[in-house]
């Protein structure tokens with residue numbers, strides 16, 4: 111299946127129409143955010159939605175991103191040596207959810223890839239060390255670990271993936 115990934119503000123739907131659309135990821139908190147707060151929060155937290163190309167009226171999944179930071183104390187002793195002692199800038203994927211009828215089709219992976227590309231583009235203009243995610247629970251954590259995210263030492267549900275790791279993976283893929 112093919113999806114188009116676009117910014118929520120660009121699809122020209124009102125908050126009330128989004129509220130009426132079915133979206134059930136299995137995590138009510140994430141469903142409520144999309145329906146009630148995503149458009150309202152656009153100025154501080156961008157939301158990108160995936161629309162099936164054969165049915166663009168349906169939101170199959172979404173993620174949010176904004177700037178954030180982590181404390182260097184969350185990194186290993188070795189890593190900490192590379193940074194000053196003040197907070198390190200990162201891009202936060204605050205929420206990621208796929209509607210149940212579209213789960214396990216690779217859409218979560220596709221949305222993560224889209225976010226990785228945005229972070230790499232942004233990092234040409236502004237300092238971004240890593241992508242950060244705050245997992246809802248252990249199951250979500252396992253999902254992110256599959257992509258190389260690792261836990262911070264001072265916040266067990268917060269994981270990061272340095273952009274340098276993503277760039278290396280892209281270079282390896284391009285060479286092969």
Ligand SMILES: CC(C)(COP(=O)(O)OP(=O)(O)OC[C@H]1O[C@@H](n2cnc3c(N)ncnc32)[C@H](O)[C@@H]1OP(=O)(O)O)[C@@H](O)C(=O)NCCC(=O)NCCS
Pocket residue numbers: 135136137140205206207208209212213214215216217218219220244245246247249250252253256
């Ligand atoms: C977690 C979630 C985003 C995954 O999205 P998805 O589109 O179903 O996942 P994908 O199809 O992209 O899965 C990619 C891979 O991850 C695996 N995977 C899916 N969920 C997983 C989990 N919870 N733990 C470990 N691996 C998982 C898939 O089996 C697949 O593996 P493969 O590439 O080896 O075949 C989705 O299930 C969801 O929205 N869940 C409810 C909300 C949630 O927990 N969000 C997490 C952020 S807090």
